[in-house]
Amino acid sequence: MQLAVWTYEGPPHVGAMRIATAMEGLHYVLHAPQGDTYADLLFTMIERRAKRPPVTYTTFQARDLGGDTAELLKTAVHDAFERFRPQAILVGASCTAELIQDDPGGLARTLGLPVPVVPIDLPSYQRKENWGAAETLYRLVRTFAGPAIGTPRVAAARPRCNILGPTALGFRHRDDLVEIRALLERIGVDVHVVAPQGATPADLARLGEADFNVVLYPEIADQAAAWLERVFGQKRTRIVPIGVGATRDFIAEVGALAGIDTTALLAQATSRLSWYSRSVDSNYLTGKRVFVFGDATHAIAAARVASKELAFEVVGIGTYSREQAREVRDAASVYGLEALISDDYLAVEAAIAAAQPELVLGTQMERHIAKKLGIPCAVISAPVHVQDFPARHSPQMGFEGANVLFDTWVHPLMMGLEEHLLHMFRDDFEFHDDAGASHLGASAAAPVMETKPETLSWAPDAEKELRKIPFFVRGKARRNTESFAAGAGLTTITVETLYDAKAHFSR
Amino acid sequence: MTLAVAEPTLDGAVGCGEPVILRERGQREVFCGLTSIIWLHRKIQDAFFLVVGSRTCAHLLQSAAGVMIFAEPRFATAIMEERDLAGLADANEGLERIVDALLARRPDIKLLFLVGSCPSEVIKMDLGQAAQRLSRRFLPDVRVLHYSGSGIETTFTQGEDACLAALVPEMATSPDAERALLVVGALAEVVEDQFRRIFATMGVGPVHFLPPRHAAELPALGAGTRYILAQPFLADTARALSDRGARRIAAPFPLGAEGTTLWLRAVAQEWNVTPHVFHEATAFGEQRARRAVSHRRERLSGLRVGFFPDSQLEIPLARFLSRELGMVPTEIGTPYLHREHMAPELALLPPGVLISEGQHVDKQLDRFRAERPDLTVCGLGLANPLEAEGLATKWSIELVFSPIQGYEQAGDLAELFVRPLARRARLEV
Numbered sequence A: 001m002q003l004a005v006w007t008y009e010g011p012p013h014v015g016a017m018r019i020a021t022a023m024e025g026l027h028y029v030l031h032a033p034q035g036d037t038y039a040d041l042l043f044t045m046i047e048r049r050a051k052r053p054p055v056t057y058t059t060f061q062a063r064d065l066g067g068d069t070a071e072l073l074k075t076a077v078h079d080a081f082e083r084f085r086p087q088a089i090l091v092g093a094s095c096t097a098e099l100i101q102d103d104p105g106g107l108a109r110t111l112g113l114p115v116p117v118v119p120i121d122l123p124s125y126q127r128k129e130n131w132g133a134a135e136t137l138y139r140l141v142r143t144f145a146g147p148a149i150g151t152p153r154v155a156a157a158r159p160r161c162n163i164l165g166p167t168a169l170g171f172r173h174r175d176d177l178v179e180i181r182a183l184l185e186r187i188g189v190d191v192h193v194v195a196p197q198g199a200t201p202a203d204l205a206r207l208g209e210a211d212f213n214v215v216l217y218p219e220i221a222d223q224a225a226a227w228l229e230r231v232f233g234q235k236r237t238r239i240v241p242i243g244v245g246a247t248r249d250f251i252a253e254v255g256a257l258a259g260i261d262t263t264a265l266l267a268q269a270t271s272r273l274s275w276y277s278r279s280v281d282s283n284y285l286t287g288k289r290v291f292v293f294g295d296a297t298h299a300i301a302a303a304r305v306a307s308k309e310l311a312f313e314v315v316g317i318g319t320y321s322r323e324q325a326r327e328v329r330d331a332a333s334v335y336g337l338e339a340l341i342s343d344d345y346l347a348v349e350a351a352i353a354a355a356q357p358e359l360v361l362g363t364q365m366e367r368h369i370a371k372k373l374g375i376p377c378a379v380i381s382a383p384v385h386v387q388d389f390p391a392r393h394s395p396q397m398g399f400e401g402a403n404v405l406f407d408t409w410v411h412p413l414m415m416g417l418e419e420h421l422l423h424m425f426r427d428d429f430e431f432h433d434d435a436g437a438s439h440l441g442a443s444a445a446a447p448v449m450e451t452k453p454e455t456l457s458w459a460p461d462a463e464k465e466l467r468k469i470p471f472f473v474r475g476k477a478r479r480n481t482e483s484f485a486a487g488a489g490l491t492t493i494t495v496e497t498l499y500d501a502k503a504h505f506s507r
Numbered sequence B: 001m002t003l004a005v006a007e008p009t010l011d012g013a014v015g016c017g018e019p020v021i022l023r024e025r026g027q028r029e030v031f032c033g034l035t036s037i038i039w040l041h042r043k044i045q046d047a048f049f050l051v052v053g054s055r056t057c058a059h060l061l062q063s064a065a066g067v068m069i070f071a072e073p074r075f076a077t078a079i080m081e082e083r084d085l086a087g088l089a090d091a092n093e094g095l096e097r098i099v100d101a102l103l104a105r106r107p108d109i110k111l112l113f114l115v116g117s118c119p120s121e122v123i124k125m126d127l128g129q130a131a132q133r134l135s136r137r138f139l140p141d142v143r144v145l146h147y148s149g150s151g152i153e154t155t156f157t158q159g160e161d162a163c164l165a166a167l168v169p170e171m172a173t174s175p176d177a178e179r180a181l182l183v184v185g186a187l188a189e190v191v192e193d194q195f196r197r198i199f200a201t202m203g204v205g206p207v208h209f210l211p212p213r214h215a216a217e218l219p220a221l222g223a224g225t226r227y228i229l230a231q232p233f234l235a236d237t238a239r240a241l242s243d244r245g246a247r248r249i250a251a252p253f254p255l256g257a258e259g260t261t262l263w264l265r266a267v268a269q270e271w272n273v274t275p276h277v278f279h280e281a282t283a284f285g286e287q288r289a290r291r292a293v294s295h296r297r298e299r300l301s302g303l304r305v306g307f308f309p310d311s312q313l314e315i316p317l318a319r320f321l322s323r324e325l326g327m328v329p330t331e332i333g334t335p336y337l338h339r340e341h342m343a344p345e346l347a348l349l350p351p352g353v354l355i356s357e358g359q360h361v362d363k364q365l366d367r368f369r370a371e372r373p374d375l376t377v378c379g380l381g382l383a384n385p386l387e388a389e390g391l392a393t394k395w396s397i398e399l400v401f402s403p404i405q406g407y408e409q410a411g412d413l414a415e416l417f418v419r420p421l422a423r424r425a426r427l428e429v
């Protein structure tokens, strides 16, 4: 048993719903109690979908348990087929139905429906949402992709690929897809099938006709892509094009897979991030301490962008995706770090507090942690929130995605010139530490109470010296000094201690 | 092939004044009782709700709680894993370990609820015994109780019913037979305080509320206890109170000016409050409520309103909308119809109105699409899709989370129904 205050991932059947909802012509019958219908609101409220997810729940009750939950399932499948007329039906169980062992797939098959019935078994007590999505996509691809019966390739035809990975309720999947389609077009590759987003079961049957597969989100699509590689010899991309460097690598990788020379494209292709990052006002970004946490794909990519493209210092990296723990550990070693592999929100909070970053790149959960700790934060990964579906085009991938990353990561920080001016004018009569954020109305916020160990005291001159440190970093300086002093077993903090601590913590 | 779903049954003679009752079975699109934790944990300020369930339960709570993620909340889920399913001994041990860690971390907690879920019930985990065992260990500091919020047993607000029913055996027995009033059902503090003042003016007292704001304030029950339901979904709690000898005061629910007056009057009559004193205590509030409501009447009068089943508040709300705002209910869905508790409300509904009990969501959607009410009150899973089909909707969950009872909230309650329509009228996109 595991105590969960908040969870990073839903149960695996929610992953299956993300696949079913992304697709067309597919209906998912889920053997589940009524409360599990909450999952619909993820799609209709968080993603603001205009249609209900194509999911029918059997909503069995306690009184059905002794009786015939199996019959209930058959009725639900039958009615769903009659009402929605899908090309195929997915059948599965949620956590509760898994315990009553009705064999939904077997039962649905006895109905003899004129469309394929795809049973999916998702072990709810071992696995989670992304795994459920990956497994569902894999099962569907296996069922429908069939033997390669593709149209004969015409010699002059451009190379073509499938794009695998974008789902419903995905973090910026909508916009990433637009970006990657455009990028593939520039490289000179045709997009054959996109799955699951927008694909019908019939489209899945055409997957084998493409030359190779582009895997956008390995958590979701790598398992299916690996199968396609085994069966059809379709190679797959390994690079996730988040950030300028990764996008360039991706272009080269696709070029190699498609047999296209991308040298010219790489020579001209660029992103504003590159120039903005070199612009002198970005100097202040150098060495900012960042803590990175998210799903494996986004965490690994964010660390690379943070370190190589914004010259931040990565002081922590972690993921809640246990399935991809190895990849994240490898990435962490590049920064000389030990990766945090955990889906315990409290453990992540403790790790962030200990690392004392100046910026957190995390999920919505880390946004709350960061708020509590008073650290700026930008969101880089699912679990999604309504804010992660902005009205504007806001990809993470490709060159435009890199621009978006620059804006969303840098804006929470104090701007370089601003920081500089605050330094210069910190004793100005209108601009001193105790003044409010604006000289127009609104009085200064109440000073934040600092907690310190009871036995520790500040010598008056040290206290005075501390006041010379700009107010927006003073809290941190105070905390650092106190923890340093406590660690050193001191009881009084002198000016010397203050500077010893500064030296200790400076990078 | 035989289909297990019963044909819908119709009760009540069409044409006469009785409502027509359509009983349906099929897919239900409602929350389970766990969802009540979202407001119960705000209400009982030193209680912790530990769901013993699955990742689905944790995800439900998180999705329903939405924005409240900022704090370290007083609820959590003990997520069962493969190992716990293999043997109940392991599960019980795991639970003890979690409770130990939890209570060590939160010394402010005085009352711990172990909340059962579908998985814990299907594997027949005995949370009653676990609660007793833990109580023995942690009393007098922490009392441990249990109830079921599972989706196979409870629908949405029934979680509150189960929680309050679990509190009833914990209420002390008062030796004196003095008359005392117990108001049952979670209300916002501001509403409680308003009612307290009105009861004081009428000379009704002592007055207690269930649930209390703090675990230690759980009132005693005596031979003179009269209780009145402030919420319409408290069947089990009412039964438990009656079994302890408390007597129920029947009344409509305190929604709207009229509903609030009738609710207060039922109490006044029990206390033999004179008409004059009752008038003194309520006339001003009632007038103010009527004024506030009448401002919205123009906007809503004559419009048709339909309800999907959600909280069991649907019938009292439909009564308020029809009698005080002139709206015309098309279909009033309710997850469960408690005929006895609802009798005073049913008597106030327009004759022949359609009440649907239970749910077959697809058929119900068909009916709403055909009927196209001017306003559809429904859950979050249905609202946007219906909006996209051109139907104006009001999210029912807001009616559960907002203070809507009593005189001073009557205008706000009406406003909740005005807003979606007013918004549509303004938008030009």
Ligand code: SF4
Binding pocket: A033, A034, A035, A036, A095, A096, B032, B033, B034, B053, B054, B056, B057, B058, B060, B116, B117, B118, B119, B149, B150, B151, B152
């Ligand atoms: S319906 Fe059952 S399994 Fe689903 S969230 Fe509610 S209690 Fe948990």
